[in-house]
Amino acid sequence: MKIGVIADDFTGASDIAxxxxxxxxxxxxxxxxxxxECPDCDAAVISLKSRTAPVAEAVEQSLKACDWLTDKGAGQIVFKVCSTFDSTEAGNIGPVVEALAERLGETSVIVCPAFPENGRSVYQGHLFVGDTLLSESGMQxxxxxxxxxxxxxxxxGRQTGWPVAHVPFLTVxxxxxxxxxxxxxxxxxxxxDAIQDEDLHTIGTAAKGRKLLCGGSGIALGLPLNFGFQPGSPSWAGxxxxxxxxxxxxxxxTRAQISTYRxxxxxxxxxxxxxxxGTHTAQSAADWVMAQSHDAPLVYSSADPEAVKAAQERYGRDVVAERIELLFRDLAAELVGRGIARIVSAGGETSGAVVKGIGAGTLxxxxxxxxxxxxxxxxxxxxxxxxxSGNFGDKDFFTTAMARLAGDQ
Structure with missing residues (x-):
């Protein structure tokens, strides 16, 4: 193994993979x-559910993942975070990077969530989604x-005791x-800073020999070349x-994708x-799915921000989130048990629940x-x-993804 990745959620893990x-x-x-033991590989991506976990728990999980990867021979570790840098005032990005750097003996760490292909760029230290600042993109x-x-x-800077510096685009x-x-x-x-793929390849070259990096999936664009690998297309039979x-x-x-798919x-x-x-349970939702003649019906809990806020105020933010995740976990398990062969999951928390529900190990x-x-x-x-990831894909994503999972496109 050459590169080991620790991802703080499941959609991010599949993204960088x-x-x-x-x-x-x-x-x-x-x-x-x-x-x-796992099959031999050049790179392994461990997906955790640590993005919104308590800081101490996120650090502990990440260090255990780091130890497993380095034991398997990984010479470079990437801590994969969301391209919108999802975190709270306490972390978990800063504390995890700090702990990993100390474990690996790294004294300076590249942090770059840019993913130009999906409209994420970093300029003058600010994160943009398309041509809009992160704070005005809907992520607020x-x-x-x-x-x-x-x-x-x-x-x-609010998450770590380390100094936080900046490498501007002019330098890159x-x-x-x-x-x-x-x-x-x-x-x-x-x-x-990075505003185009070329910048990420430059950063990748500069990262040769470094033990730790942090970023979105784009941070990995230039890394395989350092180990002698050349681009290729993974096969898929459907x-x-x-x-x-x-x-x-x-x-x-995702709400636009739902509107189109409905x-x-x-x-x-x-x-x-x-x-x-309890109006809907995993069993009742699974009954509904299996009763549909369409080959890929939609089950969703996605709502607009005002509806979400109102529900959080009624029941408590963490309580609502946990109950919805548990329902999707149990629903995924129920559906696979009834013969469902293709699942498209939208959202990091939902995807973590789905992966757990289906009992996935190696993907x-x-x-x-x-x-x-x-x-x-x-x-x-x-x-x-x-x-x-919630923000990825065009409005027709669900239709396209279902067809490609089946090998039809």
Whole structure:
């Protein structure tokens, strides 16, 4: 193993696994820290559910994952976070990077969540979504990790005792040597600007020999070349059978995808009230899915920010989130038990619940469904899934993903 990745949620794990696979590395996606031996690979991505966990728990899980990866030979560790830098005032990005750096003996760390292909860029230390500052992109309304400050230096500075420095675009544009020189200047976490893929390749070259990096999936674009790998397309044969779309994301992009898909397929909405009062259960929702003649109906709890806020005020933020996740976990288990062969999951928390529900261990990385979203085969079973970050994909994503999971496109 050359590169080990610790991802703080499941959609992020599949995102960076696709980046590494398309760069020519044999890549495995692991649902948590394996208890058994895994097949040989060039890169392994361990997906945790640590983004919104208590800080101490997130640090502990990440260090255990780091130890497993380095024991398997990984010479470089990437801490994969969301391309919108989802976090709270306390963490978990800063505390985890700090702990990993100390474990690995690294004194300066590149931090760059840029993903230009999906409209995420970092300029003058500020994170943009398209041409909009992060704080005006809709992420300010995220129900668990609202992002109200686009200046990543301030965001990270509130989470760590390390100095937080900046490598501006002007330096990045001059090449990898200049970036390397800037990183050697002091012990710090460095927010590094990147506005195009070329910048991420420059950063990747500058990262050669470094033990730790932090970023979105784009941070991995230039890393495989350092180990002699060349780009290639992962193969995908497809999986036939009935499918389902499960969505818990409340992002603008996912809500637009739901609106489009509802016009094409039967849909079942699980409101917070429905979930809390037991109107819908995993069994009743599974009965509804299996009764539909359409080959991939939609079950969703996604709602607009005002509805989400009202539900949180009625029941408590963490209570609502936990109950919805548990329902999706149990629903996924129920559906797979009844023969569902294809699942598209939207949203990081939802995807974590789905992966747990289906009892996934090792996921093989197949072809691209959209930028940042690969087809995944579960444990060599006749079961294919896609784990989509809330903000990823165009309005037709659900239709396209279902067809590609089946091998039809």
């Amino acid at each position: 696709l980046t590494l696979a398309e760069a020519g590395m044999k890549t495995l996606l692991l649902a948590g820290i394996p208890e058994q 309304n995220h129900p668990l990790t609202p992002m109200t400050d686009p200046d990543l230096r301030r965001v990270l 544009s001059k090449g990898a040597a200049q970036v390397s020189d800037a990183l050697a200047a002091l012990r710090a976490m460095f927010i590094v 999986v036939a059978g009935k499918g389902v779309v499960l969505s818990g994301s409340c992002s603008l992009a 016009d094409l397929t039967p849909s079942l909405e699980l409101t917070a009230d429905d979930v809390m009062n 093989g990385v197949g072809g691209r469904l959209a930028a940042g979203v690969p087809a995944l085969r579960v444990d060599d079973r006749a079961l294919a899934i896609a784990l989509k």
